[in-house]
Amino acid sequence: MGDLDLALKAAGEAAYRWIVETDEIIWSPNVAEVLGCPSSFVSTGKRFASLLDVENVTTRYETVMNSKARDDGRGVPFQIEYMFKSQGRNNPVSVWIEDAGRWQAGLDGNPKVVFGTVRRVDERHRREQHLNFMGNCDPQTGMMNRGRMTEALGEAIAVATKASTQCAFAIAAISNLALVNEAYGFEIADEVIVAVGRKLRQVMRGGDGIARYSGGKFGIILNDCKEEELEIALSRYLEAIRDSVIETGRGPVWATLSIGAVTLPKYAATASSATSFAEEALSEAQKLPADGYIIFRPSERRNAEREINSRCATEIVTCLKEERFKLAFQPIVDTKTGKTAYHEALLRMRDQETGELITASHLIPVAERLGIVRLVDRAVLQLIMQTLQQQPDAMLTMNISGTTATDPHWYDQILDAMRAEPKMAERLTVEITETVALSHLASTRRFVETLREAGCGVAIDDFGSGYTSFRSLRELPVTMLKFDGSFCTNLRENPDNEYMVRSLIDLSHRFNLKSVAEWVDRKDDVEALTEWGVDYLQGHFVSEATLTPSWASAVRPAAQEPFIIRPARAVGPEIVVAAPPVTTAFDFSETAEEEIEIAPLLDVAPTAFAATPEPTPMVALPVLAPEPEITLEAPAAPALDETMLDFSALDDSIEKLRDALRGLEFSAAAPVADASRDEEDSDQHAA
Numbered sequence: 001m002g003d004l005d006l007a008l009k010a011a012g013e014a015a016y017r018w019i020v021e022t023d024e025i026i027w028s029p030n031v032a033e034v035l036g037c038p039s040s041f042v043s044t045g046k047r048f049a050s051l052l053d054v055e056n057v058t059t060r061y062e063t064v065m066n067s068k069a070r071d072d073g074r075g076v077p078f079q080i081e082y083m084f085k086s087q088g089r090n091n092p093v094s095v096w097i098e099d100a101g102r103w104q105a106g107l108d109g110n111p112k113v114v115f116g117t118v119r120r121v122d123e124r125h126r127r128e129q130h131l132n133f134m135g136n137c138d139p140q141t142g143m144m145n146r147g148r149m150t151e152a153l154g155e156a157i158a159v160a161t162k163a164s165t166q167c168a169f170a171i172a173a174i175s176n177l178a179l180v181n182e183a184y185g186f187e188i189a190d191e192v193i194v195a196v197g198r199k200l201r202q203v204m205r206g207g208d209g210i211a212r213y214s215g216g217k218f219g220i221i222l223n224d225c226k227e228e229e230l231e232i233a234l235s236r237y238l239e240a241i242r243d244s245v246i247e248t249g250r251g252p253v254w255a256t257l258s259i260g261a262v263t264l265p266k267y268a269a270t271a272s273s274a275t276s277f278a279e280e281a282l283s284e285a286q287k288l289p290a291d292g293y294i295i296f297r298p299s300e301r302r303n304a305e306r307e308i309n310s311r312c313a314t315e316i317v318t319c320l321k322e323e324r325f326k327l328a329f330q331p332i333v334d335t336k337t338g339k340t341a342y343h344e345a346l347l348r349m350r351d352q353e354t355g356e357l358i359t360a361s362h363l364i365p366v367a368e369r370l371g372i373v374r375l376v377d378r379a380v381l382q383l384i385m386q387t388l389q390q391q392p393d394a395m396l397t398m399n400i401s402g403t404t405a406t407d408p409h410w411y412d413q414i415l416d417a418m419r420a421e422p423k424m425a426e427r428l429t430v431e432i433t434e435t436v437a438l439s440h441l442a443s444t445r446r447f448v449e450t451l452r453e454a455g456c457g458v459a460i461d462d463f464g465s466g467y468t469s470f471r472s473l474r475e476l477p478v479t480m481l482k483f484d485g486s487f488c489t490n491l492r493e494n495p496d497n498e499y500m501v502r503s504l505i506d507l508s509h510r511f512n513l514k515s516v517a518e519w520v521d522r523k524d525d526v527e528a529l530t531e532w533g534v535d536y537l538q539g540h541f542v543s544e545a546t547l548t549p550s551w552a553s554a555v556r557p558a559a560q561e562p563f564i565i566r567p568a569r570a571v572g573p574e575i576v577v578a579a580p581p582v583t584t585a586f587d588f589s590e591t592a593e594e595e596i597e598i599a600p601l602l603d604v605a606p607t608a609f610a611a612t613p614e615p616t617p618m619v620a621l622p623v624l625a626p627e628p629e630i631t632l633e634a635p636a637a638p639a640l641d642e643t644m645l646d647f648s649a650l651d652d653s654i655e656k657l658r659d660a661l662r663g664l665e666f667s668a669a670a671p672v673a674d675a676s677r678d679e680e681d682s683d684q685h686a687a
Contacts, residue, residue, distance in 0.1 A: 005029055011119070018045055018114040020064075020103075034118060036086035036095065053083035053094050064103045064111050071109070075102030081121065096125040138212035140190065141197045149211030149219045153271040156209075156221050161265050168225045169268075170261035171278045172200065172237060174216035175291060180253060188248045189216075195246040196255055203240045205233070217282075219275070227263050227295075234259050234293040242291060258285040259293035267296055312366040315349075319360075320379055324350040326357060327383050330545035332397070332516060332538045335530045342395045342429065344538065345384050346545050347376070357547070364401065373401040378413060385417050388424040393551045397429040397459060402436035406443040411450045418454040425455030429480060433461045441472060448476050459516070464504055473511060481508045485519025485539070491528040502532050509533065 005028055008015055014034040017026045023045045031039045042048040045061060052059055058080055069076045078101065083094040101116020133139075136148040144152065153169055160167040174180075174196055181189045193216055200218060201210055213219035222233060238257055245252040260282025268274040277296040285294040319325050329343035349360040367373035377400050384398050404410045418425040430451055437444045437460055448458045459480035464487055487500045501517070508515040517529045520539030529537060 008117070009033070013117040013119040015117050016115075018060075018116075020045075020111050020113060034120060035084065035097075041086075051085050051088065053085055054089065056082040058082065060099050060114070060116075064114055067103075067111070071103070071105035075104045075115075077102050078116075081125070096121050141194055141212050143197060143201075143218070144209060144211035146211060146213055146219070149209070149213065149221070150271045150275070152209050152211075153219075153221055153274060156223055157265050157269065157271065157274065159223070161269070165224055166226050166266065167264045168222040168227075168230045168233075168261055169264060169274045169278050170220045170222065170230075170234060170237075170259055170293075171213055171275070171282045172218045172220060172257050172259045173282055173286065175256040175258045175286065176254075177216035180255070184248070184250050184253065188250050188253065191248045192216075192246055192253055192255055195248075196241060196257075199240045199244075200237055203236050219278075227266075230261060230263060230295065231293075234261060234295075238291055238293065256291040258282060258288065258291060260285050260296065261293060262296040267298065309366050309370065312363050313370050313372065316363050316367055316372060316376060318352075319349050320375055322352075324352070325360065325376075325379050325383065326350060326547065327380070327387065328357070328545040328547050329396070329549045330538060331543040331549065332536045333542050334536055335534060340543075340550075341536060342397050343549055344397045344399075344431075344545075345380065345387070347380060348547075368401055368403055371403070373403050374407065374410060377401055377404045377410065381414060381417060384428065385421070385424065388427055389421060391551045395427050395429075397431055397457075399431045399461065402433060402439070405432045405436050405447055406440045408443075408446070411447060414456075415450065415454055418456070422455065429457035429459050431459045431461040431482065434463050434465055434484075437472070437476060441475065445475055445477075448478060452477050452479075464500060473507075478513065480514040480516060482516040482518055482538075483534075485517075488517040488519050488529065488539075489521065489525060491525050498528070501529070501534075505532050505534055508535075 008028050009030045012034065014031040015028040016031070018024075019026075025043055025045060025048060027039050027042065031042065035042060037051070041051065049059065049061060059082060060078075060080065063078050063080050067076060067078070079098070080100075081096060081098050084097045085091055085094050087093060097118050098121045099116060099118050101114060103111040103114040106112035136145060137143065138145045156167045156169075159165075174192065177189055177192065180192055196216075197210070197212065197218055200220070204210060204220070205222070207223050209221040209223075211219040211221075220237075222230065225233065237259060241255050241257045245254050247253075260278045260280065262268055262274055262277040262281060264274055268277050281294040281296040285292055288294075326348045327345045328348050329345060331340040332342040332344060333339065334341040347360040347364075348357045349363070350357055364373065364376065367376050380398060380400075384396055388394055388396060400410075414430075432444065432447075451458050457479040458477070459482050460476070460478055461482045462484045463481040465484040481504065483501060483504050487497050487504070489497065491498050491501060505515055514535045515533075516536040516538055517525075517534045518538050520526055520529065520537045521541050523541065526537060526541060
């Protein structure tokens with residue numbers, strides 16, 4: 001054996017010369033070791049071809065004889081791979097052969113002789129096949145993966161566009177996969193995914209494609225599919241999953257589907273837009289009460305909403321950069337003193353063109369949807385801290401979004417602000433909505449505890465609009481309940497509202513929480529709310545929001561109790577002490593610019609005092625017949641520091657009520673602007 005033969009053997013290759021005219025193939029001595037058969041089996045081109053797998057895409061003969069290339073004297077190179085059956089075509093075993101060489105032409109320009117080498121590439125081919133599979137298929141289901149599906153979807157759209165036909169794309173999601181994960185574990189959920197994919201593949205039309213889109217989602221390409229045919233296909237997919245259970249390693253599991261689909265290229269000309277629209281339709285389908293499908297249709301309303309979202313997002317970021325957010329302050333009046341106890345900070349923005357300050361309530365829902373509401377809340381917090389620092393008499397409340405209320409990172413920001421000036425925390429109450437408190441009770445409790453430990457008060461806003469249970473309320477160490485304003489209107493004419501508000505007031509008293517009635521717009525509502533024992537009033541009747549409130553008129557409420565969770569105390573029998581009704585009239589001056597104090601507005605109703613085990617002295621007063629009404633008019637001119645009432649016409653026993661009646665005034669500031677109920681409703685959530 002010569003050196004050349006040894007080199008070929010070492011490389012695992014066999015060399016050959018194929019004389020085309022005679023079809024004879026001359027091999028190197030090691031051909032049997034490489035091909036696994038005697039050299040006599042492959043001594044001619046015809047015999048060699050008889051051992052090639054019928055599934056080969058190409059052969060040496062086709063590559064050489066059908067070549068369009070011309071030999072320029074150096075020969076024409078080629079390199080191909082094919083399957084070779086050394087034991088004959090009837091044997092199932094095939095090996096992969098790499099065949100590389102050059103053919104040289106005769107005088108007529110056609111191939112005359114071929115020189116080359118062959119070697120087995122089974123292992124390399126297996127690796128390449130595996131890499132190709134991993135690059136194009138999902139290893140769990142064997143379906144196309146998302147990358148390959150995107151390519152196939154683009155090809156389907158191109159074919160449909162060229163042929164002026166239609167195709168479709170659908171995304172099918174296992175609706176209850178999260179429940180399966182929770183109940184059985186991820187291993188069983190994987191079994192469900194594989195089984196659902198198999199069932200879908202069984203009911204698909206020939207020529208359609210299916211892919212593992214992501215998680216429990218499957219992407220389905222429907223070629224040559226009209227819109228009416230799409231609905232039939234989607235119904236078939238739903239029935240295939242709905243009508244049978246899936247057997248798993250832990251017993252039968254029921255799966256349900258939600259499907260979103262889009263017709264192509266009618267509504268989408270690219271694979272990217274097709275998947276986006278199908279995802280959008282799927283999102284709507286998942287809102288259905290049961291399994292079902294939604295086919296995408298363009299919507300002017302949806303497009304307008306997105307345009308608004310885009311503009312609002314730009315506006316929010318611009319306002320933050322240019323510091324165009326400002327705060328307006330609406331008084332919250334103490335019914336016992338008639339003076340302002342708090343101001344609620346409401347967000348305003350300065351219009352870039354007119355310079356006018358307008359409410360920013362329309363930006364908050366968009367900011368929450370787009371995930372930038374934390375930036376707005378941070379800006380509001382900074383403005384509030386500046387106000388508290390500059391105005392030592394200010395007592396403020398602020399709204400925060402539900403997103404921020406459940407974000408632990410925001411806790412650190414407000415704590416840093418409180419630690420910088422600890423006394424300011426005592427003058428701030430943070431409002432969170434009832435729906436947020438209920439939806440994320442554990443997170444909300446941590447947030448509330450963090451604020452209380454820092455010294456802040458915490459209020460539940462829009463109380464009564466949700467379904468707060470007694471247990472939930474006890475778990476949240478809040479200090480104040482702000483009743484949903486929709487219940488605080490037309491109280492004398494609406495028995496349902498009256499019952500609701502009186503129940504909420506009683507509830508707040510029993511939990512030792514302060515109560516605030518919002519949207520107070522009418523005199524008779526003020527009278528009713530005060531009669532029933534609400535602690536604070538807020539609304540247009542009391543005062544509009546203003547940029548320059550009279551901080552000096554604010555009366556600091558009693559200090560908040562320390563943050564201690566106490567057990568509920570039993571309530572003893574009630575002792576009723578009746579008092580005569582006292583009515584006062586008042587007059588608002590339309591030109592009054594400063595805040596004025598208003599004398600008591602309403603009859604003093606019988607008051608119930610709860611007797612407790614503690615040795616609290618009680619004074620029994622005789623029940624008196626109602627005396628004639630005494631009408632007192634409040635001055636329309638400058639505010640008085642204190643209104644002195646004359647009780648001489650009443651029986652001497654009423655003298656003991658003087659302290660309770662003294663100062664039952666209400667503060668009212670001159671309106672700074674006309675505002676509608678809708679604007680006030682928005683104001684409550686603007687910050």
